[in-house]
């Protein structure tokens with residue numbers, strides 16, 4: 001026997017499940033205590049007491065801003081809200097049949113190619129690029145939805161906070177206070193979640209010493225998939241398949257679930273790679289969804305939500321993830337289903353870019369090994 005044939009088979013970590021690949025100071029996901037901390041603060045407390053702007057500042061700088069820092073940060077964000085006419089022109093050339101996530105991916109790339117600091121990856125340049133993307137993305141997401149509806153661009157409002165302005169640019173009218181609050185909550189909850197697939201993608205791209213916009217563009221591609229961010233859209237598609245009107249909703253949902261599970265379908269918005277007893281963010285987002293159900297007087301949404309969640313618990317012992325309450329909440333606020341994951345992009349830009357900057361502080365090329373299982377060496 002040769003040394004090669006006696007070597008122990010390497011352990012394969014399919015999907016990198018359970019593998020700790022690096023350290024991070026940005027967030028802590030703890031499935032045992034069902035908690036999520038951003039820079040040490042419980043996300044539920046941040047959602048209750050902070051604006052999304054404060055949370056973005058925290059993720060990038062490690063501390064919450066004082067009044068003066070927040071004023072400067074807010075002024076900078078407001079100054080970057082208008083849609084760059086070149087980005088608008090590029091969006092206008094893309095078909096409305098393209099998925100809105102393809103528009104986000106393209107916009108991130110175009111914004112990068114036009115950035116005055118494009119080839120500068122210093123911490124200062126990267127913070128500036130992160131801020132510019134954070135400020136610009138609501139316009140990208142809102143305008144793409146509007147053009148699909150045959151509507152004109154709505155200019156940003158400098159007198160509104162991030163969440164209120166995002167809704168303003170999307171719908172051309174001021175949203176009610178509880179809608180702004182629920183939207184702000186969703187943006188905070190979606191902002192950051194350690195080494196999830198899209199953030200890890202951003203870190204892999206960054207590890208080659210590529211630029212921030214390339215990393216964000218790659219992350220958008222990873223987020224699009226229904227096993228990750230795309231699930232918030234898929235939840236709404238499930239609700240629509242079951243149907244929200246007429247008959248006994250609970251019975252219909254139960255029958256739909258039996259069929260789906262019998263044909264081995266994954267139920268979107270349920271399950272998580274890290275949390276096995278429920279997602280730490282769901283109670284806060286479910287409370288925001290309940291507010292929206294009350295605000296828009298749409299109790300059938302809650303009935304369907306509860307029926308599917310109870311069915312999944314009973315049949316599979318699998319709990320909802322954040323996408324489950326977020327999808328119907330965005331639907332109630334008036335967003336098109338295809339816009340749900342782009343909203344997630346606008347939020348997660350903060351987490352991705354915090355990780356890009358952290359990766360560069362102590363970079364090592366990310367390049368794992370694989371076990372070859374193809375044919376042995378052979379001749380032509």
Ligand SMILES: CC(=O)SCCNC(=O)CCNC(=O)[C@H](O)C(C)(C)COP(=O)(O)OP(=O)(O)OC[C@H]1O[C@@H](n2cnc3c(N)ncnc32)[C@H](O)[C@@H]1OP(=O)(O)O
Pocket residue numbers: 015226227228229231265266267268269270271272273274316318321322323
């Ligand atoms: C913001 C976010 O990105 S949160 C995640 C959003 N994604 C979704 O909601 C998509 C639906 N969920 C899933 O596909 C999975 O739960 C994932 C991808 C999120 C996590 O998956 P993994 O950790 O790889 O677990 P895996 O897919 O191996 O599932 C383990 C078992 O639970 C089952 N399971 C997990 N999630 C689901 C689900 N949503 N519906 C039905 N069964 C499920 C699997 O079929 C598998 O069963 P088996 O052991 O009998 O084969």
Ligand SMILES: O=C([O-])CC(=O)C(=O)O
Pocket residue numbers: 190192193195196197228272273274321322
């Ligand atoms: O952590 C994950 O694998 C997915 C997730 O919930 C997120 O990115 O918010």
